Amino acid sequence: MVLLHVKRGDESQFLLQAPGSIELEELTVQVARVYNGRLKVQRLCSEMEELAEHGVFLPPNMQGLTDDQIEELKLKDEWGEKCVPSGGAVFKKDDIGRRNGQAPNEKMKQVLRKTIEEAKAIISKKQVEAGVCVTMEMVKDALDQLRGAVMIVYPMGLPPYDPIRMEFENKEDLSGTQAGLNVIKESEAQLWWAAKELRRTKKLSDYVGKNEKTKIIAKIQQRLEENDDDACLNSPWADNTALKRHFHGVKDIKWRPR
Structure with a gap:
């Protein structure tokens, strides 16, 4: 099996094994899935830390409002009344105003943490140092563990607009966020090794040879859209000398010996 040390830019991500005979179409998608799956686990962990501290997400129309504003507008957190953590809630105000402040008790907090x-x-970059390969099965296992912990603390489930529930249901909206920029679309993923793009139409062995003990550093990135910069540079308005000739009344004069 060829060992791939996957990086994005110069940042180490994870190790992955694949046979040299694998089609690069399949390998590229596989790497992108693990890469994006790890990001999903990271996003969930971040939100679940907030869940443990401040309870469930407020309805979008109540977020960021003061108690007085909520009262004045007669808004009600109906889901918050249903989603009470196991063992009862402990109030801890969310200063950012995203969550309702009805936090789980210490025992349930520890389940989440x-x-x-x-x-x-499971998805740590330290796995690279330990020589542990990360598979999609491991990513799914991490997601299942997180889902199970939320179900223990909130057996009734979370509000449909809570980002944790949306992540579990694959309905997350990352548009306009830094997290969204980090995600690489499977169809647009590219793998590079030794300054060469590993083209999807070929096999891994076409690049690294038949040695199954090869180790390579493969960089993943999203395919850059073709731009028209070169076409623009060839336009007459981009030609400085053309502009000068225009002002001097000289155009397309060809010099040749008499």
Whole structure:
């Protein structure tokens, strides 16, 4: 099996094994899935830390409002009344105003925190140093553990607009966010090795040879859209000398010996 040390830019991400005979179409999608899956676990861990501290997400029309504003507008957090953590809630105000402040008790908090740490360890970049390859099965295992912890603490489920529930249901909206920019579309993913693009129409062995003990550093990126910069540079308005000739009344004069 060829060992791929996957990076994005110069930043180490994870190790992955694949046979040299694998089609690069399949490998590129596989790498992109693991890469994006790890990002999903990271996003969930981040939101679940907030869930443990401040309870469930407020309805979008109540976020960022003061208690007085909520009262004045007669807004009601109906889902918040249903989504009470197991063992009862402990109030801890969310200063950002995203969550309702009805936090789980200490015991339930620990259920969430312990699971978060375990999930983070599964997809950690430290796995590279330890020589552990990350598979999609491991990513799914981390997601299942996180889902299970949320179900223990909130057996009734979370509000449909809570980003944790949306992530579990693959309905997350990352448009306009930094998190969204980090995601690489599977169809637009590219792998590079030794300054060469590993083209999807070929096999891995076409680039690295038949040695199954090869180790390579493969960089993943999203395919850049073709731009028309070169076409623009060839336009008459981009030609400085053409502009000068225009002002001097000289145009397309060809010099040749008499």
